[in-house]
Amino acid sequence: MAMAAALAGMAMDEVRASAAWVAARSSHVTVDSEAIERVADNMHDKIPKIEWDFEGIHYFDDGPLTVQYLFVLDALNFCFWPDKDLNYDDLASGLKAALENDKSVFDADRLQKYTGPELRKLLNWPRPLPLEDERVRLLHEVGYELERSFGGKASNLVKSCEKSASMLVATITSHFPGFRDHSVYKGHQVFFYKRAQIFAADLFGAFKGQGYGDFHDITSITIFADYIVPAVLRELGVLIYHSKLATMIDSESEIAAGSEEEVELRACSIYAVEKMRDLIRLKSGKQVLTVELDLWLWAYGVQRPSLQHHRTLSIYY
Numbered sequence: 001m002a003m004a005a006a007l008a009g010m011a012m013d014e015v016r017a018s019a020a021w022v023a024a025r026s027s028h029v030t031v032d033s034e035a036i037e038r039v040a041d042n043m044h045d046k047i048p049k050i051e052w053d054f055e056g057i058h059y060f061d062d063g064p065l066t067v068q069y070l071f072v073l074d075a076l077n078f079c080f081w082p083d084k085d086l087n088y089d090d091l092a093s094g095l096k097a098a099l100e101n102d103k104s105v106f107d108a109d110r111l112q113k114y115t116g117p118e119l120r121k122l123l124n125w126p127r128p129l130p131l132e133d134e135r136v137r138l139l140h141e142v143g144y145e146l147e148r149s150f151g152g153k154a155s156n157l158v159k160s161c162e163k164s165a166s167m168l169v170a171t172i173t174s175h176f177p178g179f180r181d182h183s184v185y186k187g188h189q190v191f192f193y194k195r196a197q198i199f200a201a202d203l204f205g206a207f208k209g210q211g212y213g214d215f216h217d218i219t220s221i222t223i224f225a226d227y228i229v230p231a232v233l234r235e236l237g238v239l240i241y242h243s244k245l246a247t248m249i250d251s252e253s254e255i256a257a258g259s260e261e262e263v264e265l266r267a268c269s270i271y272a273v274e275k276m277r278d279l280i281r282l283k284s285g286k287q288v289l290t291v292e293l294d295l296w297l298w299a300y301g302v303q304r305p306s307l308q309h310h311r312t313l314s315i316y317y
């Protein structure tokens, strides 16, 4: 266990350190320190406290089934934009309705058998989902590995992590290859772990820091580098996109997964929000959690559909 705990401690340190490494070499995205200062000055005492389930779209029963639901949800929490009508809330509320209708719908043996059309039916979605084959493959992987190593239950996976969010992220990424969200940038491995970290944050939010959501190291989590938060940071002036990248995003051109542009967008977002958090702490003397900053930025972004975001086909976000 000592070895597991030591490795676990590194998971989010690696995310932070590699994001800073990219930000120091970035050529398509600039992090504007003065803008971060401005946001911290203006906002430090008025960061809105967003309720975790502010949209009222998630399943919650205060027990292990909620954990299973959240793990399945975050296994599929990526790439909605290729279907202009599909959003995260369709996934969250579709899975919720499926579970309310049939409590065994996310049993590990059943997760290993879903087909694309069955998943669509489960979500009550009328046409193929973006990256549907990958979604199905990831569901199978989740079912198989939960059964093999955790008695079929995501709640056992969480219990095995000794109330440590970083141990949870390390355990998930070592057992479930589909959660190993990383890239190689200028020869260096860069870690994001977006869906693994968001699962820890979802537990923390849903269970209000108690029970399955009780983590002594919740402060170690970074933002979840998706396609909404970078767009919000750009709107706030915190990220400046150089002209070629700005044109690609504004003209809705696809940005290749693993390209320098994509890695810089994600890594600079993590780096900038960490700086923002440090400054807010300095100015207000108060500890602000990155999960709270993330939820504020994300909620701001999804309420502004006119914000242009980058478009990358990815299973990670």
Ligand SMILES: Nc1nc2c(c(CN[C@H]3C=C[C@H](O)[C@@H]3O)cn2[C@@H]2O[C@H](COP(=O)(O)O)[C@@H](O)[C@H]2O)c(=O)[nH]1
Binding pocket: 051, 052, 053, 054, 055, 077, 078, 079, 080, 081, 086, 087, 088, 089, 198, 202, 205, 223, 224, 225, 226, 227, 228, 229, 294, 295, 298, 302, 317
């Ligand atoms: N950084 C960050 N990214 C997040 C979330 C969430 C949802 N978290 C739930 C947890 C508590 C709240 O109740 C939220 O509802 C989804 N995403 C990402 O957004 C994108 C989807 O956008 P659109 O296509 O417009 O639906 C996609 O990349 C998805 O992975 C978050 O919290 N933070």
